[in-house]
Amino acid sequence: LRGESLDRAEERLISMCEERARMLQEQFGVTVNHVHALAILISTFHYEKQPSAIDQETFAKYTGRTSFERPLLNGVAYAQRLFHHEREMFESQQGWTMITMKERMPAPRQDEYAPVVFSQDTLKYLAKIDMMSGEPDRENILRARTTGKAVLTNPFRLLGSTHLGVVLTFAVYRPDLPDDASVEQRVEATIGYLGGGLDVESLVENLLSKLAGNQDIVVNVYDVTNASEAMVLYGPPSLDDHVPLLHVSMLDFGDPFRKHEMRCRYREKP
Numbered sequence: 276l277r278g279e280s281l282d283r284a285e286e287r288l289i290s291m292c293e294e295r296a297r298m299l300q301e302q303f304g305v306t307v308n309h310v311h312a313l314a315i316l317i318s319t320f321h322y323e324k325q326p327s328a329i330d331q332e333t334f335a336k337y338t339g340r341t342s343f344e345r346p347l348l349n350g351v352a353y354a355q356r357l358f359h360h361e362r363e364m365f366e367s368q369q370g371w372t373m374i375t376m377k378e379r380m381p382a383p384r385q386d387e388y389a390p391v392v393f394s395q396d397t398l399k400y401l402a403k404i405d406m407m408s409g410e411p412d413r414e415n416i417l418r419a420r421t422t423g424k425a426v427l428t429n430p431f432r433l434l435g436s437t438h439l440g441v442v443l444t445f446a447v448y449r450p451d452l453p454d455d456a457s458v459e460q461r462v463e464a465t466i467g468y469l470g471g472g473l474d475v476e477s478l479v480e481n482l483l484s485k486l487a488g489n490q491d492i493v494v495n496v497y498d499v500t501n502a503s504e505a506m507v508l509y510g511p512p513s514l515d516d517h518v519p520l521l522h523v524s525m526l527d528f529g530d531p532f533r534k535h536e537m538r539c540r541y542r543e544k545p
């Protein structure tokens with residue numbers, strides 16, 4: 276290869292990678308904003324109104340009809356915060372028993388639970404599950420309510436899917452929570468959790484497949500929160516060390532606790 280064409284190949288790789296990173300981040304941002312708005316909707320119409328203006332049927336209908344606003348999410352579900360002393364009353368009112376995520380058995384005694392009470396039809400299988408019984412979801416719940424921000428899990432295999440993904444969670448607060456609330460006030464005012472799965476494998480594939488030049492390059496998305504052990508979120512396991520041309524684009528998904536990046540290379544020598 277002459278130096279000139281190698282330069283041009285590198286320039287093209289950079290521009291394709293930056294374009295893809297920008298698009299993914301943009302779609303992610305739009306998705307997060309809509310889940311945030313849904314969290315406020317629940318706070319307003321489920322807790323401020325007596326009786327509640329939301330039940331499973333309204334939630335499923337509304338979230339199904341607005342799913343186009345959350346292009347990277349496989350659905351949304353709402354888990355209610357529940358203390359142990361409220362459990363008996365809750366289960367008899369609902370007419371069902373909370374179950375664990377893995378074994379789908381009655382949830383063992385805990386101080387606190389997060390049973391899914393509303394779910395979009397695409398996440399029906401989450402109904403009745405105590406989301407605190409799954410480790411990634413539990414960590415998200417605890418971090419979401421102290422920060423008040425959108426939080427993400429490590430990559431893992433989502434329920435009902437064979438794909439790798441991450442879970443996005445927002446805390447839902449009582450409507451009276453002030454904007455400048457302290458961490459303690461946030462935790463105290465937490466009434467539930469709203470979130471869903473970002474099926475990165477299929478949704479990123481779908482996003483990238485629409486872009487020109489897609490056959491020429493290989494794209495990976497990594498969680499690089501822990502720099503020494505980057506976790507693949509999307510794309511084939513790659514051998515970055517042996518690639519002559521590699522471009523890394525930064526991704527900002529808004530969770531200050533996590534770092535993500537996109538790595539692009541040519542499928543074959545340019």
Ligand code: WA2
Nearest residue numbers: 352433434444468469470471472
């Ligand atoms: N959503 C979709 N698939 C999943 C999942 C999840 N969590 N967990 C495992 N597979 C109800 O944090 C509250 C959604 C989590 C919210």
